[in-house]
Amino acid sequence: MDRDHRRRETIAATVTAIGLCAGVWLIDHTPEGQAPPQPSPAEAAPSDLEEPTADPSISPLAPSHPLRVRIPAISVDAPVMELELEQDGSLQTPPEDNANLTGWYRHGTAPGAIGTAIVAGHVDHATGPSVFYNLGALRKGHTVQVDRQDGSTAVFTIHAIEVYSRKDFPNKRVYGRSDRAELRLITCGGGYSESDGYLGNVVVYAHLTKVTSTSRL
Template sequence: MPTSNRRGAWFTLLCVLLLGVFLVHNGSTGTSGGPPEPSPAVAADHGAADAMPAAPGPLPHSPPRRIAVPSVRLDAPLTEVGLDADGWVDPPPLANGNLAGWYRGAVSPGERGTSVVVGHVDNEAGPAVFYSLGLLQRGSRIEILRADGRTAVFAVYAVELLAKKDFPAARVYRDTAQPELRVITCGGRYAEKTGYEGNVVAFARLVEVR
């Protein structure tokens, strides 16, 4: 897909989110005890991004194939996801707990701008791919293996639990001058009828290419 079309789809999604649509809407089961929540200290200072190592130059477009987070022993395949008939980001199949999804309407990880990866926090079998996302700390590395064989390495600079209500879409999904990444899953309190009340969002910036 040409770059202009990819960005067009991305801006369409952003507009939908600004109207209050929640990114990951499929309900999950509410694992006993609940998933780990981010430390307030990790969310307190978005200016920490400025203290990250200088970002390498942006990479060309290349779909991602795997995501790894060594600090929480996460290693999972990535599939491409789009929007469903109602305009929501369509997450990976709930039954496949160890599968994450890259939203193909945004840039690929390592390109200039903000790339987005989503995944479930749990399913009927228990914890799923991003159950431990809330444990990430400032400086945690997120490694994305791309189809071109390069690995884009991102450093986390903030992790937040954001409520569905008044979700700050403009801040989370904003276009950025450097290659950035958002990794998103469900989080917060769980209710049988409405699912999780919020999203855990990890904010990260490209710091290395291997």
């Protein structure tokens, strides 16, 4: 399988998987009208063409599997499991009964390496919020720290947080190739309906701005 075909397969699988969030907990336990935080328009990218310039002093890393994701601004500190494709081509998701677990497609870009790395997490589960429940509360300038198997920690700075409906999900914008090390965090969001569950996805865009030793961060 050539690289471009594998990328397209990964994109299609990820979109399918992230859209499958029923929000069962919201139906029975959350006050009417209350839902996970959603990003404000101020956190969106100014335009498709305006992204921060890469710092030439920050060199992308060699590929290495991610082990842990930490987002201090929303108190996330979660292990990363590897995800594969299911028989039908959809991407596996982390177990719904584990509220503090994220997932990374192991055949995709590793966080810190050149390209667009994807880390997904549930917004909630049957008995309460999950690891990415507060993803929509993040702001530009907040950081995401990814501990890697090689002992390094890739630190990403958020430059946009956007929310999309399922029917208008911009595949190319979210999953498209990049010539620098970028990270996308994805969960369900975009409003909620008792009949249809979550209506879209929250996507955090971040780029590599620092590399340090995991033991020293």
